[in-house]
Amino acid sequence: MKNQNQRKQIVVKGLVQGIGFRPFVYRIAKRNRISGWVLNNVNGVKIQAEGKKTDLDNFVFQLKHNAPSLSRIDSAQTKPIPPINSTDFIIKKSSGGTKKTTAIPSDLAICPDCIKDIFNSKNKRRYLYPFTNCTNCGPRFTIAKSVPYDRKMTTMKRFKMCPDCQREYEDILDRRFHAQPNCCSVCGPQVYIVGSKGPIKGLKAIEKTVSAIIKGKIVAIKGLGGFHLACSAVNKKTVKRLRKLKNRPDKPFALMAQTANQVEKYCRLSRYERQVLTSPKAPIVMLEKKPRKDIPQIAPGLNHLGFMLAYTPLHQIIFKLLSKHGFNYPLIMTSANLRDEPICIDDEEIQKHIPNIPDPVLSHNREIHNRMDDSVVFLISDKTHIIRRARGYVPDPIKLGKKDKNVILGAGADLKNTFCIVRGGEAYLSQYIGDMEDSQNFYKLSLSKLKEFLGVTPTRIVHDMHPDYVSTRLAKTMPGKKVKVQHHASHVYSVMAEHRLKAPIIGVALDGTGYGTDNTIWGSEFFLVNKKGWQRKGSLVPVPLPGGDKAVFEIWRMALSHITKVFGVVPKTFVPAFKSVSKNEFKTVSKMISSGFNAPLTSSMGRLFDAVSFLALKRPTVSYEAQAAMELQSLCKKAPKTYPRFDIAQTGDMFWANPLPIFEFIRKNSNSPQRISEAFHMSVANMVLDMVVLISKQTKVKNVALSGGVFQNKIILSWCMDLLLKNGFKVYVNEQVPANDGGLSLSAPLIK
Numbered sequence: 001m002k003n004q005n006q007r008k009q010i011v012v013k014g015l016v017q018g019i020g021f022r023p024f025v026y027r028i029a030k031r032n033r034i035s036g037w038v039l040n041n042v043n044g045v046k047i048q049a050e051g052k053k054t055d056l057d058n059f060v061f062q063l064k065h066n067a068p069s070l071s072r073i074d075s076a077q078t079k080p081i082p083p084i085n086s087t088d089f090i091i092k093k094s095s096g097g098t099k100k101t102t103a104i105p106s107d108l109a110i111c112p113d114c115i116k117d118i119f120n121s122k123n124k125r126r127y128l129y130p131f132t133n134c135t136n137c138g139p140r141f142t143i144a145k146s147v148p149y150d151r152k153m154t155t156m157k158r159f160k161m162c163p164d165c166q167r168e169y170e171d172i173l174d175r176r177f178h179a180q181p182n183c184c185s186v187c188g189p190q191v192y193i194v195g196s197k198g199p200i201k202g203l204k205a206i207e208k209t210v211s212a213i214i215k216g217k218i219v220a221i222k223g224l225g226g227f228h229l230a231c232s233a234v235n236k237k238t239v240k241r242l243r244k245l246k247n248r249p250d251k252p253f254a255l256m257a258q259t260a261n262q263v264e265k266y267c268r269l270s271r272y273e274r275q276v277l278t279s280p281k282a283p284i285v286m287l288e289k290k291p292r293k294d295i296p297q298i299a300p301g302l303n304h305l306g307f308m309l310a311y312t313p314l315h316q317i318i319f320k321l322l323s324k325h326g327f328n329y330p331l332i333m334t335s336a337n338l339r340d341e342p343i344c345i346d347d348e349e350i351q352k353h354i355p356n357i358p359d360p361v362l363s364h365n366r367e368i369h370n371r372m373d374d375s376v377v378f379l380i381s382d383k384t385h386i387i388r389r390a391r392g393y394v395p396d397p398i399k400l401g402k403k404d405k406n407v408i409l410g411a412g413a414d415l416k417n418t419f420c421i422v423r424g425g426e427a428y429l430s431q432y433i434g435d436m437e438d439s440q441n442f443y444k445l446s447l448s449k450l451k452e453f454l455g456v457t458p459t460r461i462v463h464d465m466h467p468d469y470v471s472t473r474l475a476k477t478m479p480g481k482k483v484k485v486q487h488h489a490s491h492v493y494s495v496m497a498e499h500r501l502k503a504p505i506i507g508v509a510l511d512g513t514g515y516g517t518d519n520t521i522w523g524s525e526f527f528l529v530n531k532k533g534w535q536r537k538g539s540l541v542p543v544p545l546p547g548g549d550k551a552v553f554e555i556w557r558m559a560l561s562h563i564t565k566v567f568g569v570v571p572k573t574f575v576p577a578f579k580s581v582s583k584n585e586f587k588t589v590s591k592m593i594s595s596g597f598n599a600p601l602t603s604s605m606g607r608l609f610d611a612v613s614f615l616a617l618k619r620p621t622v623s624y625e626a627q628a629a630m631e632l633q634s635l636c637k638k639a640p641k642t643y644p645r646f647d648i649a650q651t652g653d654m655f656w657a658n659p660l661p662i663f664e665f666i667r668k669n670s671n672s673p674q675r676i677s678e679a680f681h682m683s684v685a686n687m688v689l690d691m692v693v694l695i696s697k698q699t700k701v702k703n704v705a706l707s708g709g710v711f712q713n714k715i716i717l718s719w720c721m722d723l724l725l726k727n728g729f730k731v732y733v734n735e736q737v738p739a740n741d742g743g744l745s746l747s748a749p750l751i752k
């Protein structure tokens with residue numbers, strides 16, 4: 001009896017499709033003398049395996065422990081079934097199913113093997129072929145129309161594989177076995193120049209684009225998730241023109257290089273930063289500039305650059321041809337859109353939305369089904385922090401602590417929007433949607449697609465309590481139970497959801513602005529979160545926000561507001577800073593501040609940064625949010641020995657932090673922006689510590705969650721963490737989702 005065969009059915013769930021999982025199963029089956037079959041279905045991968053007990057045990061062990069590096073097994077349910085004396089192991093055709101539970105993989109950067117293929121002149125079908133991919137790389141989510149992830153469910157359906165590609169696709173030992181987007185120059189998609197008289201296609205089209213870049217033109221290139229506007233990063237005239245055309249006088253542009261070594265010419269690159277930069281997710285990584293190698297037009301006033309590597313074969317080929325012409329510089333690769341509109345994904349959109357700018361437009365006939373921006377991250381030591389979560393990360397789900405019976409929608413915020421659908425114990429964040437004023441349709445379409453992929457309709461809708469948010473208004477039109485949440489509490493809950501933390505916890509949200517429960521605008525909030533919910537325990541002493549959102553760009557307004565609060569009048573030292581503000585405007589804003597008309601009270605930390613930055617840098621206006629704060633951060637080189645402390649006072653149940661001493665310090669050091677920057681960063685970090693210590697003394701709580709847009713300031717984040725850790729606190733921060741409003745929707749499963 002001991003040698004008799006046993007048979008098991010195994011259902012593997014997780015990220016197991018589109019990454020070579022079935023060939024892997026096939027290989028370990030053969031190695032362990034197992035017969036049976038494997039197939040993809042909507043639940044994941046289903047296996048029936050038959051063999052001797054020890055062989056079967058080894059098979060199951062290897063299945064769980066040696067899976068391909070790009071896969072992620074969430075569960076592998078095994079049950080014994082009667083043996084049928086099967087003899088061979090086969091890969092069966094995908095089968096349908098009733099419930100959709102399988103994740104679609106995220107898009108992956110071109111792998112080293114495929115790079116070899118496209119630069120090997122002996123490889124007839126793939127030499128310089130810009131759609132080369134294999135099981136380890138290539139498009140996934142951006143081309144997926146439905147589940148399961150199979151070619152016929154993608155936009156590659158219209159391309160019939162040639163006999164050679166078909167053979168690769170069916171050969172278990174081939175790197176392209178069951179690579180759904182597999183194709184070659186014989187059978188696959190082609191690039192072309194949009195609107196060219198007498199069609200310019202293939203390599204000719206790429207060559208035309210390359211020579212335009214060298215000549216200093218701005219071109220458009222269709223990539224994985226949309227078009228980029230691309231040009232030389234070192235041609236001052238061109239960069240200037242691009243800034244003018246995009247109406248983007250200062251905001252940094254993302255750069256692309258072919259290799260990490262090229263990036264290292266311009267930026268410091270730690271071992272971990274190099275790892276993330278060259279990973280299959282291939283995000284834009286924020287890196288410290290090397291001072292003498294700066295390209296000053298790319299990120300004026302800042303000490304860092306955002307770099308990504310050429311992540312598609314098309315980008316690789318463009319760099320190769322550029323270098324053949326002696327052009328060895330990075331390219332600007334910025335989303336092809338104007339203002340905050342969604343990135344353009346097809347020829348019609350780019351011609352309509354960005355007329356007459358790019359010349360030429362390099363497009364292709366592989367349709368983008370899911371619009372997707374590039375992701376942006378930064379690192380502190382070996383930890384990655386996400387600023388924008390999109391390509392390479394979406395739609396990977398975030399595992400939650402417990403399963404919810406309800407399907408929940410987190411509607412998200414209005415800027416840097418993402419939404420989130422929670423199904424079972426998993427949260428699926430949408431790709432970066434952006435500014436809701438400009439991206440409502442993108443939001444609606446992405447929501448209906450994600451619902452379709454997951455096969456669910458949310459029954460609980462969690463939305464911001466701001467009544468005028470576009471996301472709130474949309475949420476209210478949806479069927480299901482509506483639940484309101486305060487913006488900054490939501491930030492804190494996003495950390496709790498991500499780390500599966502249990503209450504009680506002290507939550508700190510340092511942020512721009514969000515609607516508070518007391519008719520003021522919040523932004524530096526300290527909460528106690530317990531099982532019943534959250535309680536506001538501390539904040540910044542509120543000051544008027546003159547002209548509301550206008551103050552985000554006219555940062556002198558917030559400086560005037562704080563100065564008025566502290567000194568009553570503008571002290572002599574600060575008068576020159578306001579020189580470029582018109583007398584009329586100064587008068588109007590002063591009146592707003594004193595009367596409170598059109599000047600709601602705010603405890604925003606983002607706006608305090610604006611005020612301090614204005615006084616340090618003497619720049620009255622900015623052209624993008626947090627610009628001055630980022631410039632101020634760039635001046636911060638080291639931890640200062642002396643710095644002012646916020647005054648903290650207690651009123652009833654609340655602790656109030658007053659920045660008065662900061663402004664006195666600035667008055668005494670007004671000609672030393674670097675000193676102001678270093679002292680202010682340290683003051684804020686110590687204020688966070690002081691507030692947390694006070695709340696902890698009252699509540700005995702030692703766990704702290706930090707979130708909100710201000711924690712994208714690398715210095716604030718690392719100094720706060722250091723101080724809290726040194727004082728015996730356990731600190732949790734956002735890692736899988738952004739700390740800014742792009743991670744907010746993850747709070748949804750915890751909002752009661």
Ligand SMILES: [Zn+2]
Nearest residue numbers: 111114134137
């Ligand atoms: Zn590959």
Ligand SMILES: [Zn+2]
Nearest residue numbers: 162165184187
């Ligand atoms: Zn082919």
